Amino acid sequence: MSQAPAIRQIGQPLRRREDFKLLAGKGRYVDDIKLPGMLHMAVLRSPHAHARIGRVDLSAARSAPGVRLALSGQALDGKIGPIRPNWIIPGSKVPSRPVIAIDRVRFVGECVALVVAETLAEAYDAVGLIDVDYEVLPAVTDEEVAVRDGAPQLHDNVPGNITTIYKVRGGDYQKVSREADHVIGLRVVNNRLIPTCMETRAIVAAPELDGTLTVYIGSQVPHMHRRWIAETVGIPEHQLRVVAPDIGGGFGAKMHLYSEDLLCPYLARELGAPVKWWESRSESHQSTSHGRAHTERIEVAFTNEGKILGLKVETLGNVGAYLSNMASGGPTVNTVNFGTGTYKIDNYEAISRVVVTNTVPVDAYRGYGRPEGAYIAERAIDAVARHLKLDQVEVRRKNFVQPAEFPYRPYGSMGVMYDSGNYQGLLDKALAAFDYDRRRSECEALRGSGIYRGIGVAAYTHMCGMAPSRRLAVSGFDRGGWESARVSIDSSGRATIYSGSMSQGQGHITSLSQIAADVLQIPIENIEVVQGDTRQVQAGHGTFNSRSMAVGGSSVHVSSQRIVAKAKKIAASMLEVDEKDVSYSAGAFSVPGTDIPPVTFSKVARMAYVGHKLPDRLEPGLDETVFYDPTGMGSPSGVHLAYVEVDPETGIVDILDYVAVDDVGTLINPRLAAGQIHGGVVQGIAQALYEEVSYDADNGQLLTGSLLDYAVPRAEHVPNIRSLFQETPSPTNPIGVKGIGESGSIAAPPCMVHAVLDAVSPFGITHLDMPLTPPRIWAAVQEARKGAGQ
Amino acid sequence: MSTREERHTVTFEINGARKTVAAEARRLLVHLIREDLGLTGTHVGCDTSQCGACTVEIDGLAVKSCTVLAVSAEGASITTIEGLTPGTDLDPIQAAFHEHHALQCGFCTPGMVMSVRQLLKDQPAPSEHDIRRGLAGNICRCTGYHNIVRAVESLASKGEQS
Numbered sequence: 001m002s003q004a005p006a007i008r009q010i011g012q013p014l015r016r017r018e019d020f021k022l023l024a025g026k027g028r029y030v031d032d033i034k035l036p037g038m039l040h041m042a043v044l045r046s047p048h049a050h051a052r053i054g055r056v057d058l059s060a061a062r063s064a065p066g067v068r069l070a071l072s073g074q075a076l077d078g079k080i081g082p083i084r085p086n087w088i089i090p091g092s093k094v095p096s097r098p099v100i101a102i103d104r105v106r107f108v109g110e111c112v113a114l115v116v117a118e119t120l121a122e123a124y125d126a127v128g129l130i131d132v133d134y135e136v137l138p139a140v141t142d143e144e145v146a147v148r149d150g151a152p153q154l155h156d157n158v159p160g161n162i163t164t165i166y167k168v169r170g171g172d173y174q175k176v177s178r179e180a181d182h183v184i185g186l187r188v189v190n191n192r193l194i195p196t197c198m199e200t201r202a203i204v205a206a207p208e209l210d211g212t213l214t215v216y217i218g219s220q221v222p223h224m225h226r227r228w229i230a231e232t233v234g235i236p237e238h239q240l241r242v243v244a245p246d247i248g249g250g251f252g253a254k255m256h257l258y259s260e261d262l263l264c265p266y267l268a269r270e271l272g273a274p275v276k277w278w279e280s281r282s283e284s285h286q287s288t289s290h291g292r293a294h295t296e297r298i299e300v301a302f303t304n305e306g307k308i309l310g311l312k313v314e315t316l317g318n319v320g321a322y323l324s325n326m327a328s329g330g331p332t333v334n335t336v337n338f339g340t341g342t343y344k345i346d347n348y349e350a351i352s353r354v355v356v357t358n359t360v361p362v363d364a365y366r367g368y369g370r371p372e373g374a375y376i377a378e379r380a381i382d383a384v385a386r387h388l389k390l391d392q393v394e395v396r397r398k399n400f401v402q403p404a405e406f407p408y409r410p411y412g413s414m415g416v417m418y419d420s421g422n423y424q425g426l427l428d429k430a431l432a433a434f435d436y437d438r439r440r441s442e443c444e445a446l447r448g449s450g451i452y453r454g455i456g457v458a459a460y461t462h463m464c465g466m467a468p469s470r471r472l473a474v475s476g477f478d479r480g481g482w483e484s485a486r487v488s489i490d491s492s493g494r495a496t497i498y499s500g501s502m503s504q505g506q507g508h509i510t511s512l513s514q515i516a517a518d519v520l521q522i523p524i525e526n527i528e529v530v531q532g533d534t535r536q537v538q539a540g541h542g543t544f545n546s547r548s549m550a551v552g553g554s555s556v557h558v559s560s561q562r563i564v565a566k567a568k569k570i571a572a573s574m575l576e577v578d579e580k581d582v583s584y585s586a587g588a589f590s591v592p593g594t595d596i597p598p599v600t601f602s603k604v605a606r607m608a609y610v611g612h613k614l615p616d617r618l619e620p621g622l623d624e625t626v627f628y629d630p631t632g633m634g635s636p637s638g639v640h641l642a643y644v645e646v647d648p649e650t651g652i653v654d655i656l657d658y659v660a661v662d663d664v665g666t667l668i669n670p671r672l673a674a675g676q677i678h679g680g681v682v683q684g685i686a687q688a689l690y691e692e693v694s695y696d697a698d699n700g701q702l703l704t705g706s707l708l709d710y711a712v713p714r715a716e717h718v719p720n721i722r723s724l725f726q727e728t729p730s731p732t733n734p735i736g737v738k739g740i741g742e743s744g745s746i747a748a749p750p751c752m753v754h755a756v757l758d759a760v761s762p763f764g765i766t767h768l769d770m771p772l773t774p775p776r777i778w779a780a781v782q783e784a785r786k787g788a789g790q
Numbered sequence: 791m792s793t794r795e796e797r798h799t800v801t802f803e804i805n806g807a808r809k810t811v812a813a814e815a816r817r818l819l820v821h822l823i824r825e826d827l828g829l830t831g832t833h834v835g836c837d838t839s840q841c842g843a844c845t846v847e848i849d850g851l852a853v854k855s856c857t858v859l860a861v862s863a864e865g866a867s868i869t870t871i872e873g874l875t876p877g878t879d880l881d882p883i884q885a886a887f888h889e890h891h892a893l894q895c896g897f898c899t900p901g902m903v904m905s906v907r908q909l910l911k912d913q914p915a916p917s918e919h920d921i922r923r924g925l926a927g928n929i930c931r932c933t934g935y936h937n938i939v940r941a942v943e944s945l946a947s948k949g950e951q952s
Contacts, residue, residue: 015888015889015891016888016891018896019887019888019893019896020878020880020888022893022895022896022899023875023880023884023887023888023893023896023899023900023903024831024871024872024874024875024880024884025829025830025831025832025870025871025872025874025875025900026831026872026875027831027896027897028830029830029833029897031824031830031833031834032824032830034825034828121795121814121816196931197895197897197931198833198835198841198843198895198897198898198929198930198931198932199833199835199895199897200835246895246896247895248833248835248895248896248897248898249894249895249897249931249932251931280837281835281836281837281838281840281841282837282838504895505893505894505895505896505932506894507894671891672891674891675891675894675932675933675937678933678934678935678936678937679894679931679932679933679934680934681934682934682935682936683931683934706836706837706838706840707836707838707840707841707929708838708840712929712931714922714925714926714927714928714929714935715921715922715923715925715926715928715930715935715938715939716919716922716923716925716926718934718935720918720936720939721934721936744934
């Protein structure tokens with residue numbers, strides 16, 4: 001047996017244990033699963049944004065070759081569904097959402113009918129034969145238009161198209177806004193995005209001989225999917241096995257409950273055969289949840305010196321045609337609670353309205369609400385700096401929450417608490433790495449020669465690992481905040497970890513092994529990690545909200561500790577000494593100060609299973625399961641800097657440098673952590689410069705319906721990312737982790753926008769909305785030149 | 791039966807093995823590779839030939855296999871990702887991806903590796919700019935490309951850069 005690791009594994013930049021199969025083309029994603037007798041489902045989607053459904057003629061489809069079944073929404077009415085959200089902010093009006101539309105469609109892409117056939121090609125062919133009569137109704141796609149008087153109404157029980165009104169208040173904004181030297185307002189748009197996991201959604205539901213049902217689904221939350229499918233389709237939860245194999249990216253989009261997740265299990269049971277559905281990319285654009293889609297009106301009150309006294313926010317969060325899984329929580333708790341960012345703003349007033357429109361439902365996408373919240377704080381403080389012609393860095397420094405103020409409750413909030421941080425430290429490290437002063441002078445110098453460079457700064461903080469469970473009840477979130485881990489030691493002393501977290505590329509097999517190895521003091525290669533099978537993994541909530549290391553990792557840490565505690569009892573019995581005299585180090589139990597020979601972990605493990613020499617009343621076995629419910633949430637933070645050059649003649653933005661300094665608490669694996677920053681930052685750059693979902697405002701048609709029209713960046717569109725860290729351990733969990741997955745996509749959008757605004761500031765341009773595409777920048781420059789009479 | 795559903799026999803070599811398969815006229819090569827031959831390392835990430843996840847090598851050239859009708863593979867010699875790793879040893883490109891953490895979810899990875907093969911054949915000593923341009927046909931959503939570029943840089947032959 002290999003030696004115990006001599007060095008602490010947490011903090012080591014280990015290479016990933018999960019790479020080989022993925023590199024060799026031997027990964028197993030849902031679409032790779034092919035079962036005997038498997039049938040294929042295809043869905044007819046609404047071509048209209050808003051219409052009444054008349055007659056649905058399925059006769060031609062039913063008689064097409066290979067077709068086993070064709071049905072419309074009427075046939076399922078009362079049998080399965082409706083699809084209920086999992087997070088319902090108290091007071092929300094929840095529209096009823098059938099699994100397949102029954103009498104009315106409310107967005108382009110909504111399920112209208114389906115076909116099950118022997119091959120996918122036959123299913124697609126038959127879908128083309130379904131004839132539906134529609135009576136087209138007026139549609140509304142924009143959140144600001146949807147709340148106006150006379151706007152088309154989507155749901156009878158949602159007057160004014162507003163499902164939820166949520167308010168946050170601290171201090172007295174009205175008072176400080178009257179007393180402030182300056183009050184300025186701005187309106188910012190947080191553009192609608194498509195998460196674009198490279199693997200689209202896919203599901204296989206397979207009835208088993210014993211009457212149970214196995215569902216293969218690329219789910220970030222396998223146990224949640226088991227519960228939701230059980231409750232919505234009416235299958236006893238214990239007879240349902242959800243298996244999440246390799247997942248080709250999630251980013252939030254694979255943690256919701258979609259129609260197809262329910263249809264395949266239902267149809268598999270009806271037809272007594274495995275039923276598969278695979279989503280084409282173009283289908284994905286109109287059926288998988290979108291992200292962001294906010295408009296914010298901001299007012300900021302401040303002094304001549306640039307000290308912010310108060311902030312007022314009005315959010316309109318467009319959630320599409322129905323309340324998707326978490327939709328009422330995004331624009332509310334997740335956004336406006338975080339509107340003051342890293343700044344000490346005691347007087348805060350925010351109202352968020354959650355708005356339904358005739359568009360694809362909007363739900364969690366990498367950062368969910370926190371990018372929108374950080375964008376509020378950052379655009380506001382940048383506007384203050386610009387208004388007062390102060391340095392963007394100094395204004396931030398002046399308003400930062402101070403290190404001694406943690407734990408910090410912004411604006412006296414009861415719901416938000418930033419556990420720890422050192423924003424000044426982040427800023428100083430970022431400025432040094434970026435060589436800020438030199439570049440600032442360089443920008444100024446080059447402007448004289450017609451070269452327009454700019455520097456963007458953005459700071460952020462947020463909260464990860466929603467918990468504790470009892471607090472989630474207050475906000476209407478119908479799940480707990482705990483995570484489960486079972487550490488099972490075999491008789492040779494090797495470990496299998498059953499984790500309720502669910503990797504979609506983050507590398508949990510490697511990082512969770514590192515956490516366990518430090519406590520168990522056994523080599524990494526003696527540890528296996530199992531995720532994504534509800535029949536193997538006892539329980540779990542899965543991966544979202546950057547929670548998997550803070551909550552899932554802590555649960556592995558605690559269950560490993562319990563293993564060692566029990567092993568110590570057994571070792572004491574084997575060594576015939578008192579337990580308190582035994583110490584554990586380097587994989588062996590010894591009695592310091594004596595010449596008693598130590599006993600290794602593997603020998604203790606063997607004894608645990610043969611049970612020959614256990615202390616009285618101690619159960620045999622070495623196997624511990626933990627449901628770890630955190631006492632609080634960790635708050636990652638960071639300062640990012642970007643350096644860009646804008647060509648005013650073309651509007652093209654060239655990104656010259658990008659520095660990210662993030663404090664995500666203890667780093668489990670710096671290599672994987674940097675990878676999370678790289679990917680998140682590029683998704684944030686994509687939001688800032690390239691990506692935007694477009695709808696035709698007149699008829700609600702989705703104009704960015706494929707990857708031909710939706711601008712996901714390629715390698716040549718993005719820069720190298722210089723990722724650096726500052727480690728301020730979180731006091732909220734035993735390993736000091738805060739969370740990392742969402743950091744990049746929170747910080748990068750305001751950082752990039754500020755850089756471009758800085759570059760075009762000589763033209764007098766003070767505002768641009770994302771995405772900062774060449775036509776948009778070019779038009780702004782032209783407009784400014786016209787205004788200046790050039 | 792319409793002409794698109796008519797089946798044709800097509801013979802080709804894939805990863806060194808000769809195969810004869812009957813395919814509908816409308817069938818794409820990527821579907822034949824994945825479904826008829828069970829080589830599921832070649833992925834389908836889009837339906838407009840944008841993402842590159844289905845990239846394979848046909849007669850020595852990297853090709854998006856969703857742009858090829860199966861019947862037109864008659865007589866071709868095809869290499870898929872599985873052909874690079876017949877045993878347990880990664881080839882140098884795959885090993886560089888592992889070394890530099892150039893993959894996360896792994897879905898784009900096989901296509902990306904096949905494109906890197908082509909890139910290094912065309913330009914044995916590519917600059918960072920060449921690498922980023924050379925991978926324009928492949929989308930990765932996880933890595934931000936940063937570590938993919940590092941992996942390819944590590945493979946660039948030294949001393950030949952002019």
